[in-house]
Amino acid sequence: MIKRLNIRTNKRNELVDITYEIRRLVRESGVREGICVIFCPHTTAGLTINENADPSVRVDISEHLSSLVPENKNYKHLEGNADSHIKSVIVGQSLSLIIENGDIILGTWQGIFFCEFDGPRSRYVLVKII
Numbered sequence: 001m002i003k004r005l006n007i008r009t010n011k012r013n014e015l016v017d018i019t020y021e022i023r024r025l026v027r028e029s030g031v032r033e034g035i036c037v038i039f040c041p042h043t044t045a046g047l048t049i050n051e052n053a054d055p056s057v058r059v060d061i062s063e064h065l066s067s068l069v070p071e072n073k074n075y076k077h078l079e080g081n082a083d084s085h086i087k088s089v090i091v092g093q094s095l096s097l098i099i100e101n102g103d104i105i106l107g108t109w110q111g112i113f114f115c116e117f118d119g120p121r122s123r124y125v126l127v128k129i130i
Helices: 019-029 056-068 082-091
Strands: 002-008 014-017 033-039 045-051 094-100 110-116 122-129
Touching: 002 019, 014 056, 019 033, 019 110, 019 122, 045 056, 045 082, 045 094, 056 082, 082 110, 110 122
Parallel strands: none
Antiparallel strands: 002 122, 014 110, 033 094, 033 122, 045 110
């Protein structure tokens, strides 16, 4: 079964911690050993795993991506969000996580983040637990 996790973003560029919600879906599934695949079906957003102990890391990631791929440049894509598409390519659209003892395995400081690059918007990710 595929679960849909709805996400509301508040800024144009934002990393939203979805770790708790993914862990909740895994627990509710009853799967003790397996794989959790998270997929982002948006071309101007993505997913990543990174530090979630210090919120300033999210800010640093977002600001650095914006300096690497600035919003206002001479892009060919005329919708005004070409930078968002490029950032999405850099970050990626899916994650595969190992489930052991009914929970996902993450490092001590790791969290799962939905990366918004063209917000604010109502978004979602799809979660498949195998």
